[in-house]
Amino acid sequence: MTRLDKQIAFLNEADKLKSVLRATTLADASRAENSAEHSWHLTLYALVLADQAGPDVDIDRVIKMLILHDLVEIDAGDTPIFENVDAAEVAAKEEAAADRIFGLLPADIASALRPIWEEFEAALTPTAQFAKALDRFQPPMQNLASGGGSWRAYNVTQDTIAARVGTKIERGAPGLWAYARKRIAAFFASAS
Amino acid sequence: MTRLDKQIAFLNEADKLKSVLRATTLADASRAENSAEHSWHLTLYALVLADQAGPDVDIDRVIKMLILHDLVEIDAGDTPIFENVDAAEVAAKEEAAADRIFGLLPADIASALRPIWEEFEAALTPTAQFAKALDRFQPPMQNLASGGGSWRAYNVTQDTIAARVGTKIERGAPGLWAYARKRIAAFFASAS
Numbered sequence: 385m386t387r388l389d390k391q392i393a394f395l396n397e398a399d400k401l402k403s404v405l406r407a408t409t410l411a412d413a414s415r416a417e418n419s420a421e422h423s424w425h426l427t428l429y430a431l432v433l434a435d436q437a438g439p440d441v442d443i444d445r446v447i448k449m450l451i452l453h454d455l456v457e458i459d460a461g462d463t464p465i466f467e468n469v470d471a472a473e474v475a476a477k478e479e480a481a482a483d484r485i486f487g488l489l490p491a492d493i494a495s496a497l498r499p500i501w502e503e504f505e506a507a508l509t510p511t512a513q514f515a516k517a518l519d520r521f522q523p524p525m526q527n528l529a530s531g532g533g534s535w536r537a538y539n540v541t542q543d544t545i546a547a548r549v550g551t552k553i554e555r556g557a558p559g560l561w562a563y564a565r566k567r568i569a570a571f572f573a574s575a576s
Numbered sequence: 577m578t579r580l581d582k583q584i585a586f587l588n589e590a591d592k593l594k595s596v597l598r599a600t601t602l603a604d605a606s607r608a609e610n611s612a613e614h615s616w617h618l619t620l621y622a623l624v625l626a627d628q629a630g631p632d633v634d635i636d637r638v639i640k641m642l643i644l645h646d647l648v649e650i651d652a653g654d655t656p657i658f659e660n661v662d663a664a665e666v667a668a669k670e671e672a673a674a675d676r677i678f679g680l681l682p683a684d685i686a687s688a689l690r691p692i693w694e695e696f697e698a699a700l701t702p703t704a705q706f707a708k709a710l711d712r713f714q715p716p717m718q719n720l721a722s723g724g725g726s727w728r729a730y731n732v733t734q735d736t737i738a739a740r741v742g743t744k745i746e747r748g749a750p751g752l753w754a755y756a757r758k759r760i761a762a763f764f765a766s767a768s
Contacts, residue, residue, distance in 0.1 A: 388755050391624050395714075396721050398620055399603040402613045411591040421594045424616035427643045428590055432583050432685060444636040451619045451639070493624060522587075529588050563580050 387490050394488040400458045407464035411529035419454040426450040429518045436557045440510040449504040449515040456481035465548050466538035517556030520549045524564050542572050579682050586680040592650045599656035603721035611646040618642040621710045628749045632702040641696040641707040648673035658730035709748030712741045716756050
């Protein structure tokens, strides 16, 4: 295989992310969202909500993280936020997936891209924490638009949302959690 | 509406791009590709094929162009590459769509993002020409993977592909056209 053959083999494999379905629906509730279009939507969130990032956040790198962040789901599947899972088991599956999928690339490109995904997963830098915040912030925006979405499907309470979603949004983008919390409270008040 | 309300209104409107269908299918031919997941795939093409860009190409800006490039299709629809259309009419529809859709944003964000889309559309800079080349290069890669895809649907010849697709790939990424042309020729030879 030539260098370009390997690059295209990786890009063809990545196409499978368009068939990985998430618990969240489209804003019009017509169908489940897939992880590829979700990833695109998040890159647009990063462009449009860059003013919510702290001074140490590198938005260009946030966007790269969001492009790559769900590729491992091709092998490991999507883990719905409100499902109770063995986090260590999911992490091990995702590491194995990263080995296989980034392993399709020429070694120099894999060495450039995999650390971006690892940084996102570790969530220790302001850049990764902002990217994670957006990844947690978009599903409630979809649920508010669709009239409940995965909150209804998983029958969750505001406390569960605050614990599973709110803490990570607040850590990376406190202004977005202040906004989401208020809208979520209003939604639950009108739905009860 | 607060500033954040406007940002979210734009992001909710953008969700509709997930329901705009293209002539190209997924690599496994299971269904038509939508313009949101296509946009994500292109950002990944930019990350992985950055070594095919000339020295004056700004890859971070290429990625921003590709995130934004199809938003106008929410109003104007997708224009299949092999359909014969009135280019001036399509351009006018897309400008009106850009007015409406970018107009949902706070003015300072619209003023930052719309020029990125305009630069892509005008295709006069090396950065925009590389972004356009990727937008033309991905559909033949999907068609090769799926066994013909939109080439079969539109019954096109290699000459038509070279004229409609090849010229724009070659202008922005000559190495990718050399690669695609060879694979397309082999596909048509084996299919005839």
